[in-house]
Amino acid sequence: MNNFSRFALLALVASLSACAVLEGDKIDYKSAGKAPTLEVPPDLSQLSRDNRYVIPGGAVTANSYEAGVANAPSLPTAAAKVGDVRMERAGNQRWLVVNRPADQLWEPVRDFWQESGFLLTSNQRNLGIMETDWAENRAKLPQDIIRGTLGKLVDSAYSTGELDRFRTRLETTPTGTEIFVSHRGMVEVYSTAQKDQTVWQPRESDPELETEFLRRLMVRLGVSQEQSKALAATTAPVQTARVATVGNQPVVQISEGFERAWRRVGLALDRTGFTVEDRDRAAGTYFVRYVTPNTDRKEQGFLGKLFSRSPKAAAPNKYRILVKSQGEATTVSVLSESGAAESSANAQRIVQVIADDLK
Numbered sequence: 383m384n385n386f387s388r389f390a391l392l393a394l395v396a397s398l399s400a401c402a403v404l405e406g407d408k409i410d411y412k413s414a415g416k417a418p419t420l421e422v423p424p425d426l427s428q429l430s431r432d433n434r435y436v437i438p439g440g441a442v443t444a445n446s447y448e449a450g451v452a453n454a455p456s457l458p459t460a461a462a463k464v465g466d467v468r469m470e471r472a473g474n475q476r477w478l479v480v481n482r483p484a485d486q487l488w489e490p491v492r493d494f495w496q497e498s499g500f501l502l503t504s505n506q507r508n509l510g511i512m513e514t515d516w517a518e519n520r521a522k523l524p525q526d527i528i529r530g531t532l533g534k535l536v537d538s539a540y541s542t543g544e545l546d547r548f549r550t551r552l553e554t555t556p557t558g559t560e561i562f563v564s565h566r567g568m569v570e571v572y573s574t575a576q577k578d579q580t581v582w583q584p585r586e587s588d589p590e591l592e593t594e595f596l597r598r599l600m601v602r603l604g605v606s607q608e609q610s611k612a613l614a615a616t617t618a619p620v621q622t623a624r625v626a627t628v629g630n631q632p633v634v635q636i637s638e639g640f641e642r643a644w645r646r647v648g649l650a651l652d653r654t655g656f657t658v659e660d661r662d663r664a665a666g667t668y669f670v671r672y673v674t675p676n677t678d679r680k681e682q683g684f685l686g687k688l689f690s691r692s693p694k695a696a697a698p699n700k701y702r703i704l705v706k707s708q709g710e711a712t713t714v715s716v717l718s719e720s721g722a723a724e725s726s727a728n729a730q731r732i733v734q735v736i737a738d739d740l741k
Contacts, residue, residue, distance in 0.1 A: 411498060412520050467604065469613045469614060473622060478600060491552070492512060495512070495550070500517050510552040513549045519546065545568045548595065569583060587654070597610045623635065633714060639707055639712065643714070647668070647705050647714055651670060659700075666706055670701055672700075714736060
């Protein structure tokens with residue numbers, strides 16, 4: 383065996399062993415500006431006037447969150463005491479409760495995401511919603527000999543095959559603000575038996591990743607690292623939702639009052655790919671767009687794409703999600719765009735998706 387073959391063998395063994403010892407809790411995001419071919423499925427699309435799901439053209443080098451905190455300027459809205467920030471949990475959902483008005487939290491939260499390696503593609507302060515671009519967690523890349531030796535020279539040739547984006551929603555309450563973070567993920571998979579073409583498809587949201595960013599946001603708002611870890615670890619899950627049928631209509635039944643149920647349903651819609659166009663809290667209504675899943679959809683080959691027009695995406699359907707409470711019990715149902723009760727297959731799918739996320 384010559385020297386070159388021996389070196390190649392050692393590099394291969396080292397790279398395989400490195401994959402097994404990756405630090406699972408390390409986060410180092412980088413904007414996905416180098417992924418212009420990412421095809422967002424219809425259920426993640428937005429209206430043409432809204433560019434929140436458009437991949438930006440430029441790349442942003444991410445710094446780790448710890449470095450961002452160390453170099454961050456002192457915050458004029460920093461907590462006078464740690465007690466004004468806490469984490470709450472129901473099922474697999476967590477959120478922050480902060481005893482400060484939303485207008486004092488908007489800038490620190492926006493800065494937090496930028497320090498964490500993201501670009502913001504939606505910054506709707508009037509709605510209390512901000513959303514990041516698609517970004518890659520570069521900490522998941524294997525630290526093999528070749529990459530460790532050549533460093534940034536070959537960094538662009540590596541990819542995890544996964545992208546993440548996060549939506550943050552600030553809800554005003556009588557005593558302050560509640561902050562919700564929802565995750566959406568994409569994964570690159572082979573689309574041909576020869577494994578010569580790939581496509582992007584949605585992957586499940588990651589509640590633990592949401593929790594980690596909430597914990598780090600707590601630190602950004604004045605809580606110590608030790609206290610934030612303790613709070614994230616002590617919030618116990620509570621099972622509160624189930625699917626039922628009322629008057630031939632599928633519904634989600636939640637054993638909670640309106641205020642908590644309203645917020646949890648909003649987070650579930652954010653996490654599961656619905657487009658929330660508007661909401662009317664007084665009427666308990668979310669106005670959403672939903673695209674029926676098409677499991678038979680096939681990707682066109684190269685020649686098909688070259689000589690034919692792109693197939694039109696399925697048109698989204700508009701619905702109302704009604705949250706109605708009596709005491710400490712809440713029912714979530716699906717209405718048509720005009721407000722009529724829905725019992726269609728789509729309504730059943732929507733109810734099941736919401737219930738699964740609330741568990």
